[in-house]
Amino acid sequence: MWDQTLFRRGEIFEFDHIPEHFAHRDSQLRSLMFGVRPAMQGMRPLDLMCVGPPGTGKTTAVKKVFEELGEHAPGVITVHINCQANQTRYTIFSSIFHKLIGHAPPSSGVSFRKIIDEIVKYLIQNEKILIVALDDINYLFHEKEADNVLYSLLRAHETHPGTKISVIAILSDDRMNYVFDPKVGSIFLPEEILFPVYAWGELKSILHDRARLGFYDGVISDDVLDVIADYTSEAGDIRVGIDLLKRSGLGAEQRASMTISIEDVRFAYQRSRMLHLSRMISSLSEGERAILAILAKKGASTSGDVYAAFHESMGLGYTRFHTMLSKLVSLRLIDADLMTTGMHGRSRMIKLRYDADDVLKCCALTPHLSHSTIANRQG
Ligand SMILES: Nc1ncnc2c1ncn2[C@@H]1O[C@H](COP(=O)(O)OP(=O)(O)O)[C@@H](O)[C@H]1O
Ligand SMILES: [Mg+2]
Known part of the structure; x- marks a missing residue:
């Protein structure tokens, strides 16, 4: 046997596994290549943002383009960071350091400043352009870590003139529901590349x-x-x-x-x-998970009832609730059917598409985001 x-x-x-044959993503690959191509002429590449739900080929597309650059662009160094595994600025820059220098920075007593100085020194001395992919960047939407990482990467040329670093952010989401800090928003203006289901x-x-x-x-x-x-x-x-x-x-x-x-x-x-x-x-925000938990506990309910419970537990308003609800519908986690009967005329009946116990189990497994994230996202 x-x-x-x-x-x-x-x-x-x-x-x-990176498939040899990667079909149905030609336009996304073209947009990615368009964005990174300036690096082949010694220019800083465009900043990019790949956006789409899980399992739409975002990671694979970026890795394919990095493979291509590895073969044809000797002056470019690419680093792919999995932000779920590297959730702080320090570990992210340690990974970049590792890729460039060939070994991890000493594990103790090294300041962040020193690590970034070494990275930049390496790039300038070797005349290299650096492209950093921040994959599943939504995992950095806590404690303003995404802002800090982007700021440090994209402002490096100010303290070290001549540095050329660009970012490809990958967001597992169908909309941009994170508002960057204004000081980051002014330097991170990515071209958006959409990955539909x-x-x-x-x-x-x-x-x-x-x-x-x-x-x-x-x-x-x-x-x-x-x-x-x-x-x-x-x-x-x-x-x-x-x-x-x-x-x-x-x-x-x-x-x-x-x-x-x-x-x-x-x-x-x-x-x-x-x-x-x-x-x-695990890719949802705390508020989105709260909506799922409410539905799991209450069973199918009208959107008004769900909102009341949501507002009580999260303190957020209707606009935010509505955005989150649409996202959960588009991720096919819930159904929201319009009812024409009822006291208020038209109302929506919201129900989970998954077993309530399973939903609660998964919500409990996911670590909670801090409240500062929520405040930040309200932007
Ligand atoms: N167009 C495609 N052709 C072949 N395999 C694909 C394609 N899109 C995705 N895959 C495969 O599906 C899996 C998930 O893709 P991935 O790029 O990790 O998605 P995402 O990063 O959007 O969640 C990977 O194993 C990948 O090889
Ligand atoms: Mg991915």
Whole structure:
């Protein structure tokens, strides 16, 4: 049984796998290339901001462009920072230092100033241009850390003339709901590149490519792939589909079958739904999570009732509430159906699209943001 596997290349189903064939993102890749191209002529690249929900190819697109620069632009150094893993200015600059100098800065007694001085000195002496991708920058929206990081990166040329540093911010969100500090807003004016959710046909073709490379021939039929595409499209996140391919393959293997059945997919889906939910919830603001928690506790409610509870717990006004509600709808975490009956005429009935207990579990797993973030975001 051990030597009977359905997986030709299992690593194909890992999320950090960079696909050889990256389709359906041509216009985004073009915009990225347009933004970084000045670096090839020794100029500072444009600052960019990639915006879109989770699982829309943002990280992959930026890594593809960085690969390209690595091959064709010897004067450019690119650094990709995962802001979920590096949530402070100090750790971010330590990572940049590491990439440039080849080793981490001494672990104690080194001031931030000293680290940035070394980085800049290196860039100037070696005549290099630095592009920093701040991936999932929403994780820095606490304690003004995003402002501090951007400020330090984009103002470096003032203290060290000749320094050329640009930023690609990647925001896992469908709108810009963070207001930068005015002093940062005046120096960080990124070109926005939008990453919309993939259409059903695009999802299916991406999943088909993965399955063809990752499984042996005949393991997965077109019908089964359709079911996976349906689930993926429902979630709007391509990762759901990639994870389903892997899990249903493992499930089929487990029962010693040479092919994946629709039942394998259904079973795998129950498990991966939770994974998807917790990833979505971890990218939300405290206020957005509060709305989900209210719905989980109250059950389906009118928007007026939800707002009353939200206002009481968060102290925020209706405009903010409404923005957050629309975001939760677009992330497919809740449904908001217009009702025409009721005391106030038209009202919305809000309900969760996920199990209430699962939602509460995921909300509890996510660390709370500080109140300063909320104040900051109100901007
Ligand atoms: N157009 C595409 N073609 C092939 N694979 C894709 C495509 N878009 C996304 N993927 C794959 O989906 C997964 C999630 O993509 P990623 O770039 O990490 O999304 P995001 O950063 O927007 O959350 C990765 O494994 C990636 O390889
Ligand atoms: Mg990403």
